[in-house]
Amino acid sequence: MPEQPEVSIRNLSKSFDGIEVLRDVDLEVKSGEVVSILGSSGSGKSTLLRCINWLETPDRGEIRINGERIGLQDKTQKPMSRRELAKVRTQLGMVFQSFNLWPHLNVLRNVTEALIYVQGLKKSDAVERAMAFLHKVGMAEKAASYPATLSGGQKQRVAIARALAMQPKVMLFDEPTSALDPELVGEVLSVMKDLSSEGYTMIIVTHEMDFARNVSDQVVFLEKGIIIEKSAPEIFFHSPRSERVRRFLELDKVV
Structure with a gap:
């Protein structure tokens, strides 16, 4: 079998204002x-x-x-x-080009918020998981820092940790x-190269x-x-x- x-993507199409930007896309x-x-x-x-x-929202097709x-x-x-x-x-975990971190929350809370309020983890469990993924991307030492104090590369690594911490099947x-x-x-x-070598599914x-x-x-x-x-x-x-x-x-x- x-x-x-x-x-799995089948016959995916999408238009904006009458202009077709995706046409019958198939991808596995x-x-x-x-x-x-x-x-x-x-x-x-x-x-x-x-x-x-x-x-x-696609105009037609299925995902x-x-x-x-x-x-x-x-x-x-x-x-x-x-x-x-x-x-x-x-x-699904999504990492955007513009980071999308919450400026009023420190790095640790940027990662733990969804774990607590979406996945329902206890705070202690959320902190433990968040720190593990911050360590994975080399940002554990910045856990108490705020986004405004970080470089662009550091912000993006925090954004990657935040997505990974939700334990998605696809990044x-x-x-x-x-x-x-x-x-x-x-x-x-x-x-990202390290993630690929660890077997993460990535698009x-x-x-x-x-x-x-x-x-x-x-x-x-x-x-x-x-x-x-x-x-x-x-x-x-x-x-x-x-x-x-x-x-x-x-x-x-x-x-």
Whole structure:
């Protein structure tokens, strides 16, 4: 019996103001796989990620997380209630490019709040788990610090710890290094590389070509909302099937 994919996307389409930004996207991500999504600006990469956790509502198609449909009820096709949607979303961790930390809470409380008020953990258990994940991303010593005192790379590592602490089945990264100064990119990519080696299932929208080449199991290229190439990194970066991908990679070398 074939292994059930951790994420299954079928015929996903989405438009904004009559402009189709995703068209009939099909994608499967197996447990423990790292999938990098590449493409030029405006190609639909971030919209795809936001549809996976239903931050954007697709126009058509279906998304399943570990076999469970998100957004619509299987039998009735009616929208899920907020409680039903929240339950499925617990399987997904999202890391945004802009960190989205609460400025009035210190690092530890940024991580423990959802553990206490969403997952219902006792404070002591939430603190223990939060510290374990802050240690994993190298931020345990900053537990009492506030976001305003942190560098961009440190903020993003706290955001990663916060998502990991919820113990999701799939981690979604939306251009996690795009808001960082160049010298801070490496510390975030290092954490993500460690996660990939530990078997985390990850879908990553990124412009970091070397990272995608070295860490991915699959590389997906979006152009105007359509997947035009989907292959292993050794094929994608060395012998892509699409002329558009070849031009994209040549441009990246020039830049």
